[in-house]
Amino acid sequence: MPPIAPLALALLLAVPAAAQERPEISREPAKAQADGAAHTLRTIPEACARIEGVFTGQAEPPYRFSVKQTSPGCQPRARLVNADDVAPDPAQGWLYHDEIRIPSAACSGLVAVARIWRKPGTDTLALDAQGRARIYLDQAKADAEAGRVRDPAMYAAQLRVEGDACR
Known part of the structure; x- marks a missing residue:
């Protein structure tokens, strides 16, 4: 076996699984953001959540993430x-x-990265004649008492900063 083959195999095995997978949604990098300008990375309507970020312009932390509620009256159908x-x-x-x-925008080597995973829940409801999924209180109580609890869909967010902060 040539000496390069073991090295190539070792490098291939060292690549994390997330880097080998392709996300369901394929998109180009977003527009560069200025320091101090808050921006939305991703909105997840099912979880009534919006992931917001801002480049701080500081060495530590170079970027700050936060999760905000999309609206006070929103009823989440999924968990983040x-x-x-x-x-x-x-x-x-x-x-x-x-x-x-x-x-x-201020530091060319610095990139904020949000990776999102989703896990479909078991809460899919049959649609009625009007095309709506409805939950009736009596049926929901009976299901809960019988131990038939529906799992909501879940979203998991991994928020990281890649690259070196400028000084």
């Missing part, structure tokens, strides 16, 4: 969790859903 806490695994039903890359 931290990917570092749940460790999304395809064997457990997680799908690599989206990757958002936002470069810094």
Whole structure:
């Protein structure tokens, strides 16, 4: 075996699984954002959540993420969790859903990256004659008492900064 083959094999095995997968949503990097300008990375309507970020212009932390509620009256049909806490695994039903890359306008080597996974829930409801999914209180109570609880869909977000902060 030529000496280059073991090296190539070692490098291939060292690549993280997320880098080998392709997300369900394919998109170009977003427009570069200026320091101090808050911007939305991704809105997840099912979870009534919006992931917002801002480049700080500082060495530590160079970027700040936060999750905001989309509107006070929104009723979530899905949960948004931290990917570092749940460790999304395809064997457990997680799908690599989206990757958002936002470069810094002030520091060319700095990129904010949000990776989103989704796990479909078991809460799919049959549509009625009017095309609406309805939950009736009596039926929901009976299902809960019988131990038939529907799992909502879940989204997991991994928020990272890649590259070196400018000084």
